[in-house]
Amino acid sequence: MANNLLSVWGTVGSVVLAILILLVMITIHEFGHYIAGKIFHFKINEFSIGFGPAIFKHTSKKTGELFAVRIIPLGGYCAFAGEDGVEEEEKKDAEQEPFDLSRPPAEGSAPLTVENTGDGSSSASENTTSCPPPATGEVISSCPPPVSGGG
Numbered sequence: 494m495a496n497n498l499l500s501v502w503g504t505v506g507s508v509v510l511a512i513l514i515l516l517v518m519i520t521i522h523e524f525g526h527y528i529a530g531k532i533f534h535f536k537i538n539e540f541s542i543g544f545g546p547a548i549f550k551h552t553s554k555k556t557g558e559l560f561a562v563r564i565i566p567l568g569g570y571c572a573f574a575g576e577d578g579v580e581e582e583e584k585k586d587a588e589q590e591p592f593d594l595s596r597p598p599a600e601g602s603a604p605l606t607v608e609n610t611g612d613g614s615s616s617a618s619e620n621t622t623s624c625p626p627p628a629t630g631e632v633i634s635s636c637p638p639p640v641s642g643g644g
Contacts, residue, residue: 516542516566526571536574544568 520542530537537556541547543563550561 512566519566519569523569523571530571530573537571538574539570539572541572542566542569544570 523540523542527537527540537558539559539561541559541561541563543561543566545563545565547561547563550559552559
């Protein structure tokens with residue numbers, strides 16, 4: 494019985510030691526990213542060892558960087574501003590005007606007519622006739638019929 498207990502503790506000790514060695518290697522690796530970011534004057538949002546919920550967090554008052562140790566010690570990261578593209582997308586979205594269906598099309602632009610060709614594909618062309626949108630149930634004989642979605 495005592496021999497089995499020593500064997501289990503030996504195995505647990507080996508696993509813990511392996512995790513600690515891995516944790517040291519990850520920390521050194523991620524610290525390399527951090528130092529490189531500092532050298533090249535990148536804005537660093539977070540330096541984290543581990544993943545999952547944070548056990549310890551500290552935000553630098555000087556730089557605003559978040560330093561964290563997380564519960565699962567099998568990874569880490571150094572998050573730089575803009576590397577995930579979220580900031581650029583938000584900036585791009587803010588610069589673009591929202592699409593407004595209530596506005597009429599730009600003057601001189603022709604509406605697009607989509608026709609089902611019958612062979613499973615569709616073709617699109619500019620509708621150069623000036624057709625006002627029909628009221629519900631109204632048929633305008635001088636205009637081509639509207640094309641519904643193909644199938």
